[in-house]
Amino acid sequence: MNHYETVFILNPVLSDTQIEETVKKFEDFLIKNGAKMVSKENWGLKKLAYAIQHKKSGFYHLFEFTAPGEVIGPYEQEFRRDERIMRFLTVRLDKHAIEWAEKRRTRLKAKA
Numbered sequence: 001m002n003h004y005e006t007v008f009i010l011n012p013v014l015s016d017t018q019i020e021e022t023v024k025k026f027e028d029f030l031i032k033n034g035a036k037m038v039s040k041e042n043w044g045l046k047k048l049a050y051a052i053q054h055k056k057s058g059f060y061h062l063f064e065f066t067a068p069g070e071v072i073g074p075y076e077q078e079f080r081r082d083e084r085i086m087r088f089l090t091v092r093l094d095k096h097a098i099e100w101a102e103k104r105r106t107r108l109k110a111k112a
Contacts, residue, residue, distance in 0.1 A: 008088035035067035
């Protein structure tokens, strides 16, 4: 089981319900394929550095999870197939990145 992090940007014209459905779809896909969710974060609507599909903003979401490596290919293919997703990036975390992510989550909990 490897530790992964995915950041994806949703189209800004989506309603709150559509955003929730999309996020749930990808979370369910991971869980169904043997992944364990470590953390989910909704970063909200952010301005993009450059236009993507003629849009200047997007809804950012972050998933942190552990999963077998063979899940990532089909997982990313689902992102490519979904027209609501503007961009996505999945990275495998090394031990230093895992430590940093834990510290970041601890800081976020302390602020809340």
